[in-house]
Amino acid sequence: MKAEILSLRFIHEGWSKFGLAKVRLADGSEAEREIEDHGNSVGILPYDPERRVATLVRELRVPALYVAGAQTQMEAPAGLIDDGSPEENARREVLEEAGIRLRDLEPVGTTYSCAGISTEQIHLFLAPYRAADRETKGGGAEGEHENIKVLELPLSALAEMADQGRLTDLKTLTLVLALRARHPDLFAG
Structure with a gap:
């Protein structure tokens, strides 16, 4: 049965x-x-292979505030899929949140964020960029009260955080590990 x-x-x-x-x-x-059920989403790790840095965001996450007292969480840019393809939404989210115009997207996979309770499937992408691709300061879409802080971190620091269990956002951990597995040369030396 x-x-x-x-x-x-x-x-x-x-x-x-x-x-x-x-x-x-x-x-x-x-x-x-x-x-x-709140729909499907995208999660993107923008990284600059020349400077060996990645752009993440820090914003208020009320559930983390509720359970752990954490005011904000550092994470890869992400958002719900509105109209269009996951790729179109990934580019829009990174531009809104981090101020970077993406060209190439490298699909990592589509996973359930928490299949035990949520219907959400998250489409994960790695996205190379250059310093010249930064168009705005980012910070989030106007009117959404996101108050996003944009962070650029060395890939070596992200690898160390992953190794020490200090990346508390699952999509971010997954994306950092995927970047290390697919492009280990970015983490060498």
């Missing part, structure tokens, strides 16, 4: 939708499961 959703009711519909699903499990028993 395969698992199946018997019923689904949404108890909140705002930026995210929260629902309760009644599920028949593979063994025939029934259970209730929670579902959070």
